[in-house]
Amino acid sequence: MIRNVLSSLPSVMSKPSCSYLSHNAVGAPHTFLNGVKSAGSPSLPSARTNMRMFSIASSNQINPNQQNLNHKKPLLTALNAWGVEPSMSNLALERVSKARALLAERGVTIDEVSVEERMTTPSASGLQTREIRISLSDVADQGEGLSEITVKNAEIQGESQSEMQKDGRVIQRVVSFDMRHADDGQTARVVRVSNPEEGAITKGGIRVLPYSGHQPHSKAALQEGAAELSRGMTEKTKCVGLNHADQRLGFKLAGGKTEVSMPESWEGTQKKADLFAAQGLVAPITLALGMYDSPAPDMRSGPKEMDAYAASLKDQGVEKPGFWITGKGAEGAHPFRPQATGEGVAEVLRQMLNMKGAPVTMQSANIAVQGAGNVGLFTLRSLLENDEAKIVALSDMKGALHIAQGLTMANLDDAINVVKGEMAIEAFNAAHGTQATLADSNAIWSMGANVWIPAANKDSITLEHLQAERSAPLMIVCGANNALTDETIQQLGQVTLDQPVYIAPPEIANPGGVVGSALEMEACRQEVDWDAQEGQAYLEDDKIAFRSKMQSMFLNILGDDIEALKNANGYQARNEYVAHESGVEAGATAKPAEAFGVGINLSELI
Numbered sequence: 070m071i072r073n074v075l076s077s078l079p080s081v082m083s084k085p086s087c088s089y090l091s092h093n094a095v096g097a098p099h100t101f102l103n104g105v106k107s108a109g110s111p112s113l114p115s116a117r118t119n120m121r122m123f124s125i126a127s128s129n130q131i132n133p134n135q136q137n138l139n140h141k142k143p144l145l146t147a148l149n150a151w152g153v154e155p156s157m158s159n160l161a162l163e164r165v166s167k168a169r170a171l172l173a174e175r176g177v178t179i180d181e182v183s184v185e186e187r188m189t190t191p192s193a194s195g196l197q198t199r200e201i202r203i204s205l206s207d208v209a210d211q212g213e214g215l216s217e218i219t220v221k222n223a224e225i226q227g228e229s230q231s232e233m234q235k236d237g238r239v240i241q242r243v244v245s246f247d248m249r250h251a252d253d254g255q256t257a258r259v260v261r262v263s264n265p266e267e268g269a270i271t272k273g274g275i276r277v278l279p280y281s282g283h284q285p286h287s288k289a290a291l292q293e294g295a296a297e298l299s300r301g302m303t304e305k306t307k308c309v310g311l312n313h314a315d316q317r318l319g320f321k322l323a324g325g326k327t328e329v330s331m332p333e334s335w336e337g338t339q340k341k342a343d344l345f346a347a348q349g350l351v352a353p354i355t356l357a358l359g360m361y362d363s364p365a366p367d368m369r370s371g372p373k374e375m376d377a378y379a380a381s382l383k384d385q386g387v388e389k390p391g392f393w394i395t396g397k398g399a400e401g402a403h404p405f406r407p408q409a410t411g412e413g414v415a416e417v418l419r420q421m422l423n424m425k426g427a428p429v430t431m432q433s434a435n436i437a438v439q440g441a442g443n444v445g446l447f448t449l450r451s452l453l454e455n456d457e458a459k460i461v462a463l464s465d466m467k468g469a470l471h472i473a474q475g476l477t478m479a480n481l482d483d484a485i486n487v488v489k490g491e492m493a494i495e496a497f498n499a500a501h502g503t504q505a506t507l508a509d510s511n512a513i514w515s516m517g518a519n520v521w522i523p524a525a526n527k528d529s530i531t532l533e534h535l536q537a538e539r540s541a542p543l544m545i546v547c548g549a550n551n552a553l554t555d556e557t558i559q560q561l562g563q564v565t566l567d568q569p570v571y572i573a574p575p576e577i578a579n580p581g582g583v584v585g586s587a588l589e590m591e592a593c594r595q596e597v598d599w600d601a602q603e604g605q606a607y608l609e610d611d612k613i614a615f616r617s618k619m620q621s622m623f624l625n626i627l628g629d630d631i632e633a634l635k636n637a638n639g640y641q642a643r644n645e646y647v648a649h650e651s652g653v654e655a656g657a658t659a660k661p662a663e664a665f666g667v668g669i670n671l672s673e674l675i
Contacts, residue, residue, distance in 0.1 A: 144203060151201055153358050156403030157672070161357035168350040169205050171384055175343045176251035179205045182351055184358070185245065188239045196240075203354065234264070235406075238264050241296070244355055245288055246364075248347050250340050255332040257344050258285040259265050259351075261326035263362060264303045266312060270671070271325035272583055273302040274367025274396075275348070275374070277341075278330050291351050298326035301550055305580040307650040309622045310644060311587055317614065317668040318591055322583065325362055329370075336369075349381025352393065365396045365586050372407075374396025386671040389674040395586040403589035404599055404608055405615065410445025413581020413619050414522065416649075417573050419456070421544060422624040426631040428542040429519055434641040435475075437462035437518035439510075440525025441485045442612035444548050444579070448524060453478050464513040465489050465525070470497075471516045472505040494611035523547035532557045535570050542568045543621040544634075549574040561637040571634040577626060584618050 092135040117438045144165060172179060201221045244261045263271035276298070282284055303324030306312050311322040327348075335341045352362065366375055375397045384392035391401035405412075422431050436458055438445050445463075452458035459475035467490030476484055480501040486492035487507060494507040514521060514534050519541050523529050530545065530553045547553070552575060552650040561570070588611050598604045627633040633642055 120248060121157045157357045161354050164354045167385060171350055177343055177347050178249045179246050180328040181205060185243045186239055189243045243292060248344060256285055257564060258330040258346060260288055260291040260295055261327040262292055262299045264299050264323055266323040269321045269323040270361045270363050272322045272363050273299055273325040274365045274585060275327040275329060275370045276367040277369035279333035279336060280330050281333050289340045291330060295326045295328040299324045300325060303585050304576040307647045309580040309584055309618060312650060318587055327364055342377045346381045349378035350385060353382060354388050355653050358431035361671050363393050389594060392590050392674055395589040398423055401593050403592050404531040405611055406585045406589050408447040409585025410579055410582035414448045415451035415580055416619045417578045418546045421573060424629055424631040429544055431456050431458060434520045435459055435461045435518045436520040437513055437516055438522045439464050439513045441465040441488050445524035448522060448548060462513055462518050463488055463515040464510045468507045469510050469513040470505055470507055472503055475532060515554055519543055520547050521545045523552035527551040528554045530559050535566060537566050543570045546570045547573060547578045550575045558637055558640055569635055571631055572639050574633060574639050576643050584615055636641050
């Protein structure tokens with residue numbers, strides 16, 4: 070069921086103050102529309118864009134008769150041939166030279182940045198791929214880095230090149246580079262995959278994968294992981310309505326994700342900060358090429374790393390650096406952003422329990438939370454503080470805690486220490502007068518809970534878990550991405566379960582993080598001073614807007630009957646809604662930002 074929900078909230082403006090930002094704030098009024106297009110029977114079209122977005126094709130799509138165009142020409146000439154506007158080509162050239170110097174100051178080397186684009190074109194069948202490599206080490210022609218363009222399909226040549234850059238429809242882009250550190254000679258590898266939509270900023274976190282030995286993870290492996298997560302981010306932006314500009318946000322979002330392979334010895338050292346600073350030095354170059362990308366923290370990246378990234382954007386002269394990186398810890402950080410994903414998960418659970426026919430209420434719920442990291446922690450805090458929920462089980466790497474009487478705010482911190490292996494269960498019970506028990510972390514789903522919240526590992530719930538004998542229905546809120554295995558989802562509609570299971574998929578349960586990121590981007594564009602009275606009012610308005618966004622998303626996709634979430638129904642509803650939104654974007658009914666009286670010239674923010 071898809072419904073139209075339209076609401077607006079009060080307008081609150083703030084005085085600008087943020088050293089990450091310029092002093093000329095330009096922005097739409099701080100209002101918010103939860104507009105969702107009407108239902109239909111759409112099909113999924115190809116993504117469309119006229120911006121220069123980049124990606125790579127798999128090996129079976131590359132014609133062996135590859136041809137190199139503009140081979141080893143000066144960068145400015147190559148960028149112009151690629152289709153970048155002359156003013157932006159000059160800006161990119163300036164930033165290449167500046168990046169080279171700033172990297173050298175850090176003892177860091179990046180030989181070249183590879184930008185790859187997969188697209189469809191009117192003049193050729195199938196997917197076409199081209200690549201530009203931007204040198205950050207070679208110097209020629211008064212400081213112009215050398216570059217080359219490779220077209221990986223013999224059908225695209227001559228006049229077709231112009232048609233490709235003008236009329237091509239991009240479906241994926243990949244930016245990649247290797248970074249060497251002079252201190253130890255070791256290498257980190259960065260791969261960013263995005264799925265661009267016309268006029269959208271691609272949004273998604275930076276995941277760090279430590280490696281031991283002498284070689285980082287392969288580019289293919291990193292790209293595969295980033296591509297899967299990027300697709301999930303695209304679905305989240307569509308589900309929560311961030312793929313449309315409105316009176317609150319004069320921009321729209323699509324999906325992206327970064328996978329970084331880093332030597333494990335860099336963890337906790339300056340080298341890790343240098344790695345994120347290097348990413349922040351490369352990003353302004355690709356921004357000048359029309360690649361509007363805004364990363365955020367993810368696994369093994371957080372506020373400190375985002376601050377290093379933002380500082381490099383500022384060093385490169387980016388007009389609004391705080392807009393282009395979220396999850397920051399210093400000036401420009403949004404006070405609500407750290408808790409946004411967990412708050413969203415808690416809100417979705419509330420909506421589930423209020424649906425017609427829900428077999429559980431908040432008062433009768435016995436809740437198990439897997440994961441005591443950021444998402445799990447803020448989900449727990451929200452449910453305990455706002456709902457007095459009964460949390461009977463909590464797990465992390467070092468074990469699963471079962472506490473029949475439920476956790477409280479008074480013992481929550483110690484409970485987290487127990488499951489992280491930093492406090493003995495005996496000490497916990499003695500301190501709080503409880504009779505809690507500690508088991509292996511895998512035992513979390515066998516501790517008698519009727520509400521499960523996976524907020525850590527992917528593929529943590531299998532069909533075997535769901536088929537276990539139980540006396541009451543089960544509700545699951547997927548705070549973690551891909552919490553259920555693909556096989557489990559496929560089999561849910563084909564097997565008979567002892568009791569019904571109601572599941573909120575991750576794209577519905579945990580898009581709170583991307584909503585929080587969008588709010589942070591807008592606040593940075595508006596240059597909000599969080600310490601001022603106006604800033605506090607702005608924050609309260611954002612909290613209301615966040616909750617409204619999550620509630621309207623839930624109703625738009627699922628309606629108010631619990632049957633919409635039974636077994637695999639929630640996944641089906643998600644798929645239909647994403648297809649519908651994709652059809653709206655490609656069809657004549659799609660509304661441009663100007664239709665809402667808003668719209669940002671993104672080139673003015675880079």
